[in-house]
Amino acid sequence: MGTDLYRDGLARLEAGDGNEAKRLLEAALHEAPGDAGVMHALSRALDLAGERARAVELLELVHAKAPSEPGPACDLAIALLEKGEDARAAQVLGPVLEAHPDHPRANLDLALALAKTEPDRSRLHAQRAGRSSNADEREQAAALERVLSGQAP
Structure with missing residues (x-):
């Protein structure tokens, strides 16, 4: 997985920057497709960025996987x-x-x-x-x- 992208995305998420977190976590997911941890973090970033429906869809996928x-x-x-x-x-x-x-x-x-x-x-x-x-x-x-x-x- 793109560990740096994931870690940086989490840091942006914790800082409340949903859009930048989303960008970084989408890139991390591109490098590690299907990674449940990245998908969960991305769902949180999407929610913070105002994309609630997409966040819930991703949560459904993560839940089905784990x-x-x-x-x-x-x-x-x-x-x-x-x-x-x-x-x-x-x-x-x-x-x-x-x-x-x-x-x-x-x-x-x-x-x-x-x-x-x-x-x-x-x-x-x-x-x-x-x-x-x-x-x-x-x-x-x-x-x-x-x-x-x-x-x-």
């Missing part, structure tokens, strides 16, 4: 949740949680996907997400648990 990889699956699940496709989001997260049952973000995203239809299962996944080392994930999990228990957020 269904138990947490990053792409979680990003795809959130995109599906935003479109109201909660059941599909839950389905996408299944292989991730089979492979990584304690993955905080996957548990949080699954809790969100199940909140309307399966509140008890949702609460279980929110509790798992509440053990995250990431403060934002812990806060989101706690807020979801409060909503699920009928308390004010």
